[in-house]
Amino acid sequence: xxxxxxxxxxxxxxxxxxxxxxxxxxxxxxxxxxxxxxxxxxxxxxxxxxxxxxxxxxxxxxxxxxxxxxxxxxxxxxxxxxxxxxxxxxxxxxxxxxxxxxxxxxxxxxxxxxxxxxxxxxxxxxxxxxxxxxxxxxxxxxxxxxxxxxxxxxxxxxxxxxxxxxxxxxxxxxxxxxxxxxxxxxxxxxxxxxxxxxxxxxxxxxxxxxxxxxxxxxxxxxxxxxxxxxxxxxxxxxxxxxxxxxxxxxxxxxxxxxxxxxxxxxxxxxxxxxxxxxxxxxxxxxxxxxxxxxxxxxxxxxxxxxxxxxxxxxxxxxxxxxxxxxxxxxxxxxxxxxxxxxxxxxxxxxxxxxxxxxxxxxxxxxxxxxxxxxxxxxxxxxxxxxxxxxxxxxxxxxxxxxxxxxxxxxxxxxxx
Numbered sequence: 001x002x003x004x005x006x007x008x009x010x011x012x013x014x015x016x017x018x019x020x021x022x023x024x025x026x027x028x029x030x031x032x033x034x035x036x037x038x039x040x041x042x043x044x045x046x047x048x049x050x051x052x053x054x055x056x057x058x059x060x061x062x063x064x065x066x067x068x069x070x071x072x073x074x075x076x077x078x079x080x081x082x083x084x085x086x087x088x089x090x091x092x093x094x095x096x097x098x099x100x101x102x103x104x105x106x107x108x109x110x111x112x113x114x115x116x117x118x119x120x121x122x123x124x125x126x127x128x129x130x131x132x133x134x135x136x137x138x139x140x141x142x143x144x145x146x147x148x149x150x151x152x153x154x155x156x157x158x159x160x161x162x163x164x165x166x167x168x169x170x171x172x173x174x175x176x177x178x179x180x181x182x183x184x185x186x187x188x189x190x191x192x193x194x195x196x197x198x199x200x201x202x203x204x205x206x207x208x209x210x211x212x213x214x215x216x217x218x219x220x221x222x223x224x225x226x227x228x229x230x231x232x233x234x235x236x237x238x239x240x241x242x243x244x245x246x247x248x249x250x251x252x253x254x255x256x257x258x259x260x261x262x263x264x265x266x267x268x269x270x271x272x273x274x275x276x277x278x279x280x281x282x283x284x285x286x287x288x289x290x291x292x293x294x295x296x297x298x299x300x301x302x303x304x305x306x307x308x309x310x311x312x313x314x315x316x317x318x319x320x321x322x323x324x325x326x327x328x329x330x331x332x333x334x335x336x337x338x339x340x341x342x343x344x345x346x347x348x349x350x351x352x353x354x355x356x357x358x359x360x361x362x363x364x365x366x367x368x369x370x371x372x373x374x375x376x377x378x379x380x381x382x383x384x385x386x387x388x389x390x391x392x393x394x395x396x397x398x399x400x401x402x403x404x405x406x407x408x409x410x411x412x413x414x415x416x
Contacts, residue, residue: 003067005066006030011293014294016037017297029057029061031044034362068266079097090266092199121135124181126167141183141184144179147178151175188282193279195207196267215228329389332362332381348405362380
């Protein structure tokens with residue numbers, strides 16, 4: 001069969017890597033892909049938001065299954081277009097993708113179905129938001145309602161910072177139309193965790209857990225990023241927490257989807273804050289997380305193409321998901337200056353020397369003569385398995401020493 005993977009990051013490289021292990025698959029395409037996916041697939045120069053062109057390509061090439069990586073095409077309705085043309089697609093439709101496209105939509109759903117989350121308010125006039133700015137104390141979380149490439153959330157420690165954030169989002173429109181509505185939210189303390197779940201329209205089945213590290217510097221210092229590394233499984237996830245998750249979050253989520261008539265087929269990513277064994281939902285995403293995918297998929301034993309097909313057909317069962325006992329660690333190598341301004345086009349050396357880890361490409365491109373250059377803020381995700389987290393981390397950090405590019409930065413404390 002032929003499979004098309006949409007996207008160009010580390011998540012999509014990891015998906016292509018896992019898909020390539022399926023005996024069912026003869027050919028993989030990536031649109032637009034990167035320097036890493038080129039080794040597994042044929043890269044196709046179509047942008048992720050050019051839905052018509054992607055659907056035309058899938059039709060022309062008789063693609064058997066399309067797997068959508070990033071949120072933008074999902075929120076734009078790519079699955080609706082593919083379904084309209086009878087093209088099999090893994091990823092929720094436009095209505096279900098509102099869980100990522102609108103934070104206010106998600107909060108209303110969580111409240112309606114009594115799923116634990118932070119108290120919040122939704123505002124479409126800046127004066128009303130200013131009036132309520134002290135309501136949740138400080139720090140306060142301020143979110144642009146729509147998509148903002150992972151940058152539309154400000155944790156304001158003081159009133160001045162909160163007012164500046166409101167001004168940026170609602171008046172200056174630094175996130176465009178995404179800041180037309182904002183959500184003010186109480187700040188939750190605890191430890192963050194990520195759970196990716198397959199949803200097949202009838203059931204919700206969690207994958208193995210992971211922990212993401214959002215801040216740029218060791219010790220969770222500095223600015224938020226798209227994620228500087230992960231490990232799997234999350235140390236917090238014991239039987240008791242899994243039981244609480246099932247009862248208080250997963251079951252009501254599925255009940256809510258069915259009650260709302262939402263035929264969700266794809267991945268629901270649930271961001272959690274856990275304190276004293278009690279999980280609360282921070283956010284929903286409607287696709288594989290990045291860099292969670294680069295650690296979680298290393299531990300998956302099942303044929304992922306089987307899983308995708310069963311989700312699309314509404315036939316997935318818990319028994320279909322099989323996992324390795326090994327633990328996984330992933331460390332992201334980022335450009336100098338990221339998550340602020342950074343330069344692209346830096347020569348990357350040493351990838352071919354890595355033997356005991358897998359190097360997933362996040363932001364790379366190939367230049368003349370086969371050189372691999374940096375082409376994003378997050379450049380590479382180095383991932384490895386071990387019998388325990390210490391062994392996996394030791395492999396990753398040992399292999400990272402072989403890689404270099406100008407300005408390269410990474411956290412030294414992933415999984416520590």
